[in-house]
Amino acid sequence: MTVIKISEKNKDFFDRVYQVVRLIPKGRVTSYGFIGRYLGSARSARMVGWAMNGCAKEDEAVPAHRVVNRSGVLSGKNNFATPTMMQELLEAEGIEIKDDKIVGFKDVFWDPNEELKL
DNA sequence: TAGCTGACGAAAA
DNA sequence: TTTTTCGCCAGCT
Numbered sequence: 001m002t003v004i005k006i007s008e009k010n011k012d013f014f015d016r017v018y019q020v021v022r023l024i025p026k027g028r029v030t031s032y033g034f035i036g037r038y039l040g041s042a043r044s045a046r047m048v049g050w051a052m053n054g055c056a057k058e059d060e061a062v063p064a065h066r067v068v069n070r071s072g073v074l075s076g077k078n079n080f081a082t083p084t085m086m087q088e089l090l091e092a093e094g095i096e097i098k099d100d101k102i103v104g105f106k107d108v109f110w111d112p113n114e115e116l117k118l
Numbered sequence: 119t120a121g122c123t124g125a126c127g128a129a130a131a
Numbered sequence: 132t133t134t135t136t137c138g139c140c141a142g143c144t
Contacts, residue, residue, distance in 0.1 A: 031127090036126085036127085036139085041139070043126090043127070045125095045128090046124065046126050046127080047126090047140060047141075049126060050125075050126095050142080051125095052125055053125070053141095054142095068125085069125075069127085075125050075126080078125080079125055080125095
């Protein structure tokens with residue numbers, strides 16, 4: 001199992017978000033809310049999404065396509081280079097998308113609170 | 119400077 | 132159970 005090192009390295013909330021997102025295994029997804037909860041701010045799901053807004057400018061690529069809302073809907077696809085890119089990437093990882101929603105969402109769901117015990 | 123918006127979610131009604 | 136409101140906090144107008 002992977003363990004995130006929460007240290008002084010984690011300066012900002014955003015950086016922690018990026019770190020968690022990068023740890024999402026291929027072919028798995030998680031939600032904004034769970035990331036926020038994992039980071040200690042259960043009600044800052046919006047901030048997680050907002051953080052994704054700046055993920056493109058990060059040096060290291062952030063697999064933002066593996067992050068969806070709690071319903072498994074690709075709510076942020078429109079924020080990618082192309083609206084279809086998010087779905088393309090997910091399908092390339094073996095995740096089925098139906099009507100902008102992840103098929104078998106709970107089946108591919110990756111819970112940071114379960115997988116990343118501190 | 120003040121107010122609005124936003125890739126969300128949970129609690130309240 | 133479904134719908135509405137509020138909170139989160141940074142960036143933009």
